[in-house]
Amino acid sequence: MTIGPNSVVSIHYKVATSEGEDVDASEPGHPLTYLHGHGQIIAGLEAALNGRAQGEHVHATLAPAQAYGEHDPELDMRVSKKLFPAHVRNELQPGFRFGAEHPKQAGVQVRYTVQEVEDDTVLVSGNHPLAGKTLVFQVDVAEVRAATEEELAHGHVHGPGGHHHH
Ligand code: ZN
Numbered sequence: 038m039t040i041g042p043n044s045v046v047s048i049h050y051k052v053a054t055s056e057g058e059d060v061d062a063s064e065p066g067h068p069l070t071y072l073h074g075h076g077q078i079i080a081g082l083e084a085a086l087n088g089r090a091q092g093e094h095v096h097a098t099l100a101p102a103q104a105y106g107e108h109d110p111e112l113d114m115r116v117s118k119k120l121f122p123a124h125v126r127n128e129l130q131p132g133f134r135f136g137a138e139h140p141k142q143a144g145v146q147v148r149y150t151v152q153e154v155e156d157d158t159v160l161v162s163g164n165h166p167l168a169g170k171t172l173v174f175q176v177d178v179a180e181v182r183a184a185t186e187e188e189l190a191h192g193h194v195h196g197p198g199g200h201h202h203h
Contacts, residue, residue, distance in 0.1 A: 042074035047180040055171035070198030108169030
């Protein structure tokens with residue numbers, strides 16, 4: 038069968054940026070298994086796999102808009118530590134995450150990550166680390182099957198590569 042809405046798909050994959058920097062890969066012998074058409078993998082890759090069959094090799098080059106979005110320079114900011122509640126100020130370190138409004142777009146919530154801590158300020162970024170990158174996927178479709186009714190009711194895959202909560 039071919040990949041379509043509600044297929045359970047197992048893939049071996051490798052992804053790099055268009056500059057040749059390795060980003061991620063499935064572990065040898067352990068394909069990624071997901072429920073197709075439910076936004077469980079990035080939209081551009083899901084679109085590239087649509088209609089493909091077991092055994093096919095798929096090469097997909099995804100522009101930033103189809104992957105993790107464009108880099109938004111307004112989301113890289115230096116902010117005063119005073120903006121954080123007192124009990125949080127001492128916990129500020131690279132990797133600390135928090136939600137706040139977009140600096141220019143009222144009502145748009147953004148997840149920020151602290152990049153650097155300075156004396157009175159911190160550098161924060163609301164950009165995904167892969168924002169602005171073109172991604173090149175090499176995918177081997179290992180298996181395609183129809184989802185069971187139970188999997189559709191739960192919205193995720195059961196069995197090898199999926200959830201094991203039953
Ligand atoms: Zn379940």
